[in-house]
Amino acid sequence: MDRRTFLASSGAAALSATLLARTAFAQAPVTAGPGDAALKGKFDAIVQEMMKRNPGIATMFGLDTGPNAALRSKLSDTSPVSRAEDAAALKQAIASIQVDKSQLSPQMALDRDVIEAVLSDYAVGPTRFQVDSPVYPFRITQQDGAYFSIPDFLNSQHPVNNAADADAYLARLEAFAGSLDGDTETLKGDAARGIVPPDVSFALTLGQMEALRKPAPAESGLATSLSGRAKTKNIAGDWNGRAAKIVADKVYPALDRQMALVKQLHAKGRKTAGVWDIPQGEALYAAALASSTTTRMTPDEVHKVGLDQVAEISARLDAILKKEGLSQGSVGARLTQLNKSPAQLYPDTAEGRKQLIADLNAGVKDMEGRLPKMFATLPGVPIEIRAVPVDIQDGAPNGYYTPAALDGSRAAIYWINLKNVGDWPKYTLPALTYHEADPGHHLQNSVATQASDSHLLRKLSWFGAYGEGWALYAESVADELGGYKTEVERAGFLQSYLFRAARLVVDTGIHTKRWTADQATKYLVETTGFPQPRSQREVERYTCSPGQACSYKIGHIAWVEARKKAQAMLGDRFDLKQFHEVLRDGAMPLTMLQERVEARAKALA
Numbered sequence: 001m002d003r004r005t006f007l008a009s010s011g012a013a014a015l016s017a018t019l020l021a022r023t024a025f026a027q028a029p030v031t032a033g034p035g036d037a038a039l040k041g042k043f044d045a046i047v048q049e050m051m052k053r054n055p056g057i058a059t060m061f062g063l064d065t066g067p068n069a070a071l072r073s074k075l076s077d078t079s080p081v082s083r084a085e086d087a088a089a090l091k092q093a094i095a096s097i098q099v100d101k102s103q104l105s106p107q108m109a110l111d112r113d114v115i116e117a118v119l120s121d122y123a124v125g126p127t128r129f130q131v132d133s134p135v136y137p138f139r140i141t142q143q144d145g146a147y148f149s150i151p152d153f154l155n156s157q158h159p160v161n162n163a164a165d166a167d168a169y170l171a172r173l174e175a176f177a178g179s180l181d182g183d184t185e186t187l188k189g190d191a192a193r194g195i196v197p198p199d200v201s202f203a204l205t206l207g208q209m210e211a212l213r214k215p216a217p218a219e220s221g222l223a224t225s226l227s228g229r230a231k232t233k234n235i236a237g238d239w240n241g242r243a244a245k246i247v248a249d250k251v252y253p254a255l256d257r258q259m260a261l262v263k264q265l266h267a268k269g270r271k272t273a274g275v276w277d278i279p280q281g282e283a284l285y286a287a288a289l290a291s292s293t294t295t296r297m298t299p300d301e302v303h304k305v306g307l308d309q310v311a312e313i314s315a316r317l318d319a320i321l322k323k324e325g326l327s328q329g330s331v332g333a334r335l336t337q338l339n340k341s342p343a344q345l346y347p348d349t350a351e352g353r354k355q356l357i358a359d360l361n362a363g364v365k366d367m368e369g370r371l372p373k374m375f376a377t378l379p380g381v382p383i384e385i386r387a388v389p390v391d392i393q394d395g396a397p398n399g400y401y402t403p404a405a406l407d408g409s410r411a412a413i414y415w416i417n418l419k420n421v422g423d424w425p426k427y428t429l430p431a432l433t434y435h436e437a438d439p440g441h442h443l444q445n446s447v448a449t450q451a452s453d454s455h456l457l458r459k460l461s462w463f464g465a466y467g468e469g470w471a472l473y474a475e476s477v478a479d480e481l482g483g484y485k486t487e488v489e490r491a492g493f494l495q496s497y498l499f500r501a502a503r504l505v506v507d508t509g510i511h512t513k514r515w516t517a518d519q520a521t522k523y524l525v526e527t528t529g530f531p532q533p534r535s536q537r538e539v540e541r542y543t544c545s546p547g548q549a550c551s552y553k554i555g556h557i558a559w560v561e562a563r564k565k566a567q568a569m570l571g572d573r574f575d576l577k578q579f580h581e582v583l584r585d586g587a588m589p590l591t592m593l594q595e596r597v598e599a600r601a602k603a604l605a
Contacts, residue, residue, distance in 0.1 A: 035103030039112060042096045043457045046115075049089055050460070053077070060157055061460065062405030072158075073171035078139075078146060078182030080189050087126035094119045107453045110596075114588045118461045121291050129280055131195060134288035134546070135464075137275065138197040139186045140262065141544040142204035142395030146179035147212060147255060151222055152389055156402070159409060160229040166239055169226050173243055176222075177250035184258045191265055194279045197544050199269025200517060202262055204395055204540060209259050211391045213252060217244040221391065222251065273520070273543045274511040285511045288547030293554040294465045294589035299512040302550055306504025309553060310527060313498045320491045335495055335529020338488070344425035353387060353418050356429070360385050360416065363433045363483075370481040371438060376577040377584065379446035382411040383437055393419040397541065398534065399432050401441040406449075406459075412442055423534040428492040430485075434478035435496070440471035447583040458586045464548065466587045469555015472500060476560075495528060500556065502527045503549040506539065511546045558590040562597040569601040578604065 051058040055071040058064040064072040076082070097116060101109045125133040136144055154172060159165050190196065217223060218240055227240035275281040275288075289299060297305075314331045321327070326334040338344065346352040364383065371378055381404045388396045396417050404412040414436040416424070424432075434440055444467060449459055475493055484490045502524055509515035509523070517539050524535035542549050562582075567574045578600075585596050 031105060033103050033105040033108060035099055036105050036108045039097065039099055039104060039108055040455065043111070043115065043455045045096070046093045046119075047457050047460070049093070050457075053082075053086065053089060056153055056157075057460070059153075059159075060405070061403070062407030062409050065407070072165070073168040073175075075146075075150065075172055075175040075179050078179045078186060080182075080186045082182070083126045083130065083132065083186070087123060090119055090123040090126070094123065108455075110585065110588075110592075111455050111458050114461065114586065114592065115455075115457055117294075117589050117592075118463075124287050124291065128287065129284055130193070131190070131284075133291070134284050135291050135548050136545055137195060137278075137284060137288075138201070138544055139183055139190060140205060140258070141197045141201045142208060143397075143541060143544060145205075146176065146183050147209055147258065148392055148395065150176050150179060151212065152392060155221065155225040155389070156386075156413065157410065160226060160235070161233060163235050163237065166226060166230050166235055166237065170239075170242055170246060173222060173226075173246045174250055177246075177254040180251070180254035180258050184254075184261055187258075187265075188261060196265055196270055196278070198273050198517070199266055199271060200273075200540060201544050202266035202269055206259065206262055206266065208392060208394055209255060209262070213255050213259070217248040217252065220244070220247050221389075222247050272514070273517040273539075274514060275546045276511060276514060282512075285546050288511075289550060292464050292547040292549075292551040294463055294591065295554060297554065299508045302504050302554065303508040303513070305557070306501050306506075306508070306553070309501035310498060310505065313494055313501055314527075317491060317494045317498065320487050320494070324488060324491070330526065331498075332526045332529045335491075336525070336531075337529075338427070338491070339422075339425045339529060339531060341425070344427055346421045346424065346426070348421050352421055356418070356421060356424065357385050357387065357416070359426075360414075360429060360433055363430055364414075364437045367434060367438050367478065367481070367483055370483065371443070373481060374477060374576050375439065375443065375447075375580050377447045377450055377581065379438060379443050380450075381408070381442075381446060383414055383442050384411045385414045385416065385437075388415050388417040388419075390419075393417050394537075395541075398423065398537070399436050401436045401445075403445050412445070414442070420531075420533055423531055425492075427486075427488045428495060430478070430483055430489050431475050431493040431496040434475050434483055435471045438474075439477050439481075440474040441467065443474070444470045444583055447581075448586045450584065454586050461587055463587045463589055464551035465555035465558065465590050466593060467555070468552040469557075469559050469590070470583070472497070472552050472556035473559040497553075497556075499524075499528045499530065500553040503538075503542070504553055507542050507547065507549045510539070510542055517543060555590065558593060562594055565594070566597050566601045569598070570604060573604065575604075 051063065051068060051071055054076045055064065055074040056076060058068055058071040094116060097112055099112065101112065104112065122133070125131045129137065131137040132139065139145060154169060158169055158172065160169060223240050223243035226243045230237065230239045270277060275285050285299065289302065290296065317331050321331065321334045326337060328334070346356045364385070398417045400415050402413040402415065404410060416432070436442070475496055478484070479490065479493055484493055506520045506523055510520050520539045520542070521532065521536045524530060524538060525532050563579060566579050582597055582600055588596070
């Protein structure tokens with residue numbers, strides 16, 4: 001799914017519609033306010049506009065059926081004019097929900113405030129900076145653009161259950177060519193204004209484009225994904241031949257045009273890493289930081305928090321590593337030593353990768369049995385673990401989560417990048433699983449969706465600091481639940497925290513202190529003990545996504561403080577299960593989260 005969406009969708013709350021019924025732990029029904037129905041109608045109109053402008057969202061959440069069935073054959077408009085249209089649509093949506101909140105029920109008043117925050121945040125990029133988003137200012141990078149997202153979307157999210165689905169796939173495959181050309185024209189216009197990623201990004205991007213372009217049309221994943229699934233479902237027809245013709249006649253020529261422009265820009269590319277070196281760079285980074293953290297923290301404040309957290313977490317790791325007989329050198333050097341231990345490494349083979357994913361699945365199953373100790377509402381939707389597709393693994397994150405379809409037609413997916421299994425010593429994997437699956441993203445998304453009083457628009461909304469902060473907090477909840485079986489696995493958990501703290505230092509260093517990519521990579525390696533290739537890939541991502549890496553630790557700190565606040569207010573009456581029920585209120589800015597936690601505590605006091 002392209003990041004260029006009307007609302008944030010990566011990791012958004014989305015589960016089977018069968019889970020929308022209340023659970024045994026549900027709150028009592030809320031009395032509607034006199035203005036609720038009218039506002040709900042406006043929310044419904046925004047959802048329809050959202051899906052019209054971004055049909056992939058409808059498919060992602062299983063909403064491209066019934067009256068929205070035609071959306072299954074379409075993709076988003078990526079042409080330069082669409083950015084101005086997005087801005088106008090957002091402006092209209094914000095204006096439409098300016099209502100008298102005294103006429104709303106508490107739930108609808110909360111929904112209105114959160115949705116206004118989402119829409120206002122998404123308006124910043126196209127209105128203030130004429131980019132898609134301050135956090136994703138570059139249309140085409142090693143992790144952005146139709147070339148990167150659409151093939152995976154077609155393969156993993158577009159359903160192929162019958163001939164109509166297969167025909168819709170072909171329509172989208174043809175539209176993919178238009179998406180490529182739209183991105184090309186947008187990149188050309190942005191580049192004329194000096195809005196281009198670093199040249200290292202273009203180098204990676206070209207490598208991935210070449211991998212997409214290399215197979216013969218009939219052997220392209222774009223064709224074999226359709227024909228293979230059609231065969232599995234016994235759908236008669238020459239699906240490979242029809243898809244291959246579109247790839248040959250439409251997609252590859254459009255990709256060639258895009259590659260030609262990227263090569264041209266790469267030849268005279270930007271050598272610097274930070275957005276300080278593009279027009280309005282300082283203001284853009286401030287906006288990106290505000291968007292990612294939902295706070296008003298300055299880059300210097302974030303940088304200092306990072307340094308302080310690195311020192312604190314390193315001290316905790318030092319104690320564990322000494323107990324394990326690793327006492328010489330810096331914490332980062334000792335973690336590097338542990339990373340290279342043969343006992344911690346999977347074989348760099350197909351069988352090694354298979355065993356790694358099998359072990360992850362065992363970890364998910366084990367944690368599922370522990371959740372009732374601390375959670376009243378539990379996930380009720382399956383989650384699959386998959387390796388990131390090989391053709392995008394150079395630019396993809398090391399691990400990420402895709403929500404399930406609302407109609408239950410597709411499970412949630414926990415993706416892990418297995419380009420180099422050496423990036424994943426065994427002791428580091430439990431923390432990743434608890435972050436991406438339960439009690440992390442998967443549980444958070446599930447609980448929010450089960451809160452049926454919240455409007456669908458809320459369930460499609462996303463705040464990085466809230467969601468990523470929760471997932472990081474969930475790693476410590478897993479520790480409380482006994483998820484880390486050894487002290488070495490606890491070291492992996494703390495290394496995860498150390499990594500997110502180091503990100504605060506690195507991201508602000510790159511974008512405001514003019515660090516080079518090499519300088520940032522060296523800092524990550526020396527501080528966290530992560531292998532150089534993995535650290536380099538991380539830094540390459542930060543150069544193209546300013547501020548995003550800061551959402552995790554800033555959000556985590558907010559969740560920890562919220563729990564402490566609730567404990568202080570309730571004393572002996574504090575119930576961790578009830579505290580975690582705040583997830584039912586859905587994603588929101590951190591300032592609103594603090595207010596909701598205090599309101600819930602007061603109601604129980």
